[in-house]
Amino acid sequence: MTMVMGPQEDHTARARLESSDMPSSLARLRNPDRPHLFSVVFWVVLAGTAIAYTSHPGTPVQIVVFSADLTLVAVLWLLLPWRHATGWRRPVAVVFLLTTLTLGPAGSDEVHMLLTLIAIANVAFVHDMRAATVIIGCLSVVLFVLDVVMYDRGPMDALGQTVPFVVFSSFVLGMTSAVLEARRRRAEAQRLLARVRELTVAQERARMGAEMHDSIGHHLTVVKMSLENAERFRSRRPEAAWEEVRLAKETSVAALADARRWVRALRPLALEGRVSGAALERLAASFDGTGLVVRFEVEGEEVPLEPDVELVLYRVLQEALTNVVRHAGARHVRGRLVFGCERVVLVVADNGGGRRADARDGFGLRSLAERAHAVGGTLTAGDRPEGGFEVRAELPVRVEVTS
Template sequence: MTTTDPPAATASFAAPRDRRNRARAGTSATLTAWAGGVAYVLLLLVLVGGAPRDSGPLVAVGSLPAVALLVGVLRRAPLTALLLTLLGATAVVVVPQRSTRVSMTLFYQGQFLSYLAADLVLGYIVATCRRRVSIVAVSLAFVVQFMAIGLFAHGPVVIVDGVIGLLTMAASCMLGLLSRERREHAVALRAQEVAEAVTAERLRIARELHDMIAHSVGIIAIQAGVGSRVIHTQPDAARDALRAIESTSRQTLSGLRRTLVALRQAEPDTAPAGQAPLAPSPGLADVERLAAVTAEAGVRVEVRVSGEWRPLPPDVDLSAYRIVQEALTNVIRHAGTGHCTVAIGYGNEELSVEVVDDGRGVPGDGTGHGFGIVGMRERVALLHGRFSAGPRLEGGFRVLARLPLPEPAGVSADTR
């Protein structure tokens, strides 16, 4: 009989193996980087030692591509890479022989081109390293370059070489600073986007939990009060209240389970093996059931639907349902009436949801009574709709939301 290792044992063996692979990869990359540094030094020795007489500018130009060998060293030890380029450039300036006075001017003017490699490395350090390291690098490059210019440049080219060297260093440092600022700005923008996304998700979860739980708890509280008052005198009514409490509790637990599973899973559509599929999110198709539950709590709901029904986007459908649910919760808690009307209108460009009651209303716009009105307003704002809530002149309270809808299928721009 064959046996297989349990998943935990397999994972415990795989983790050290992965660590060993990463360690070997890191060691290989480090050896490759320093091999490039050694190759850079050897190549400069060959260029400087084997160059013909009076070929200083040619050697300086030829040494520039060799800086590519220091990419690995630059990533791991930036100051070491800068020191190698400075030493190599200084060797190109000092070692080649000079003979005739005629060639000396060309020699002095072209020999210092080798410091361009050091300026490139300096710009990278300024762009990527800490400010203390950047200051040390700039100081080192300045001292070495201008000492070389002062000692080995003569005649009228001294000032020219000094100005060119200073401008080249300043340009590389400025490019490095600009690159650093752009990178830091991009990081700040990403952090801000992440913070805004987290805040928006927290608000979404808060609205969903509030709308889901507030209505159910309100129904349960009312039914529990009814049951406690009639349990001795009207056992059948108390039994109905308990059934309503049980049904509402199960629906609330199902909604909470769906929300928590969606938060835990990276892919909400995939459920763990052996787990029952989650119930779909509610929508306007569930308004009749919501009205029946509200009626059991003592508020009769009249549902009116106008316009041609058509499938809605999931976010619009869920938001419209939650608005109706929260408005009915406020009627149960605050209106003090036994009747309200829910009007749903399917228009060509927008969906209208209106909940009207004839109760005592709520002072102001209702914002002082929890987060219900605030949550409804946020839902509508996220869908770029219009929302209003407040007492009516003839009495009672009115909640109205207008949510924009996509163009119906089959309607083209030519037929509008």
């Protein structure tokens, strides 16, 4: 057996270790719950607010107050939760909203209102849509009253100033509602996926139970009958009795080989203690005692794979090698794991007699094809032009999850 490994393995392990020690502040900067578009708009508007203020700065005291307020807004942004929160982080959303509102009296000349809209959206994420709607209503009334009382505008002019705020706020709430609905559907899809995995495991166990009954059960039945015959023949026909004992011994060896094969099939990937190429190499090596000459190679620089992709690769190699032992009548089998930039390919080819004319894909290959499709890949199996049988799985390095 040969193994060709790239120099990426040690670097990958170090990168994973370093990411686990990432400072919490940097983790917040990469908060996956925060909508990316909101983050971009926030920093652009924050910079625009600061630039607009520099065009007509106030007194030194006003400059200090405005700078402190702007800095507080930036710090609170990093602390904001973007899901329904409990504990001390829940009031942060309200404090952030109030802080963006105070930018107006501090002299931002209404440029800060986009920050207030983002703060309202955050309230909807952290609390609920009803709370955000109530806040928009209250702010609309306050803006209208301030325009009439403090800025001495007429009711129609004040209404003209308030309506755009209401329109843009409704648009932001619409976007927020869409994001929340997408999150809900994604969570539901993940629950359904977990249920599908449970059913797949149950179906696989049922299949394996049936095959164990057919193979090991048959062997044990033959052993029992042979020993009973040997017991009957031990006095009258000693030669026949020893022949039955020999048959029972041979059958028990076959049953033991079957049992060992099923133990290999039931061993979880997580217990291998390795990932990707190393786990597949170890699995291939476990078939050395079956009479097969197994050669396994890894080509390209190995990259970290997602757990679902690793598991599909492991099961494909396991099923392919098991089928070679049971059906192919082959002496040699070659496995290749090829890493590309976006896809990883596993090919298992043997030099056996190929598929029989009346044969169909078994349950194992059909199930694996469905699992490969579920992670965005494909699995094909068929005869090779030069003879033998080949199983080929092409899977993405990264599984795309759409919400």
